[in-house]
Amino acid sequence: MSLALERESPPLTEDAAGAIRVGNSRVLLELVIRAFQDGAPPETIVQRYSTLSLSDVYSTIGYYLRHQQEIESYLSEREQLAESVRQQLSEAQPDLSLIRSRLLAQKTHQTCHAEVAERREL
Known part of the structure; x- marks a missing residue:
């Protein structure tokens, strides 16, 4: 029996936004690599992301x-991009702690009025 040895390209594709996806899934390369770096074996990664095939995960880790x-350079760029997006979102959104404080004050005010009304009925 003769084994056909051939080079295979990694199961990675780049989407329109520049993100690299694994196999025929929407799972990002960084998710697979970070899970591997955290000690997850390929079988566990496939359990976490069921749209991945075990062979694609092994191929990705090998690559x-x-x-x-x-890959580390790519991951660093992606982290910088994510941080930039987080900053833009936090600048565009109001301070959520102020909204929370206002809602809690409103709830306390309503609770007090309900308790006063309850006492009057007694």
Whole structure:
């Protein structure tokens, strides 16, 4: 029996936004790599992200191990982009703690009025 040895490309695709996805799923490369770095075996990663195939996860990890510097650079860029988006969102949104305080004050006010009305009925 003859084994056909051929090179396979990694199961990675880049979407329109520049994010790299694994296999035929919407799972991001960074999710698979970070899970692997945190000690999750490929089987556990597939359990977490059921749209992934075990062979795609193994291939992705193998690709990462052979190209760590490039992948780490990509992951760093993605983290910087995520931080930039978080900052933009926090600047665009009002301070949620003020809204929470106002809602709690309103709830306390309503509770007090309900208790006063209850006492009057007694």
